[in-house]
Amino acid sequence: MDFPVTFDIFGKTILAHPLFEATGIFIGMRYYFYLKRKSAEKLSFNTSAAVLIGATAGALIGSKLIGNLENPYILISEExxxxxxxxxxxxxxxxxxxxxxxxxxKKIVGHKESTGDLIVFPLMLAIIIGRVGCFLTGIHEETYGLPTDSVFGMHLGDQYLRHPVALYEIAFLIILWIILKMIQKKNKFPSGFIFQLFMISYFTFRFMLDFIKPKIDILAGLGTIQLVCVAVIFYYFFKLESTKIVNSL
Incomplete structure (x- = not known):
């Protein structure tokens, strides 16, 4: 396979990453609305609209802010x-x-219950599809792994065998999907528990994964993404009730 993989659409050459990313978002949203129609939990229009706007605005700002702070020195350079x-x-x-x-x-509209469980699996599906695009893009964008001599090393567009970190993430998410589905079927947990478990699991995985990806050390040998992961992990460990996990799993 030659990297990066591109597609000719309407006379324009498009990288696999943005194409698969957009496809993942579309399919993930369709899956979310399908689950929402089947769900017994109904949110008011104001709450649903507020949550959607808050999530979209926060994700848009955060994805670009943290993405650019991965290499903060670029922000003050001619590049x-x-x-x-x-x-x-x-x-x-x-x-x-x-x-x-x-x-x-949720604070603005006065909604106190968790609203995250329903989005977990659509979100995981969207990420999996997007990571296929990351893998197919090879080293053309900064979504590749460090050189390695392990059995998992792959040529992604240069002379080095590299960790195929996108494939690692896809494998992790598939395993996590199966585990969370098994936990969800027990139906013993408060609303929001599956989402909290997903966030802890995913951010822990990403914290570890970034040790085998190119990064700029910001603090204590950690990159920007790893520092964000640490903050989110601590947030959820304080929020999650450990006794319910131990007694219910």
Whole structure:
């Protein structure tokens, strides 16, 4: 396979990453609305609208902000441009700031119950599809792994065998999907528990994954994404009731 994989659409050459990313978002949203129609939990129009706006605005801001802060030195260099800022995204920033946006929106409309469980599997599906695009893009965008001599090393467009981190993430999400579905079937947990478990699991995985990806060390040998992961993990460990996990799983 030659990297990066591109597609000719209407006479234009398009990288696999943005194409699969857009496809993932579309399919994920369709899956979410399908689950929402089947769900017994009904939110008012004001609450649904507030949560959607909060999540979208937070994710948009966070994905670009954290994406650009991965290499903060670029922001003050001659290489920086609005196009670079707008096209530089990360799902870690999107999830973290999307969470902040939802919490603010819920406070505005006075909704205290968790609204996250329904979005977990559509979100995972969207990420999986998007990561296929990351893999097919190879080293053309900064979504690749460090060189390795392990059995998992792959040629992604240069002379090095690299960790196929996108495939690692896809495998992790598929396993996590199966585990969360098994936990969900027990039906013993308060609303929001599956979402909290997903966030802890995913951000822990991303924290570890970034050790085998190119990164700029910001603090204590950690990159920007890893620092965000640590903050989110601590937030949810304080929020999650450990006794219910131990007694119910």
């Amino acid at each position: 920086f441009s609005f196009k670079r800022f707008w096209t530089n995204n990360t799902i870690v920033g999107g999830l973290a700031f999307g969470l902040i946006g939802v919490e603010w929106a």
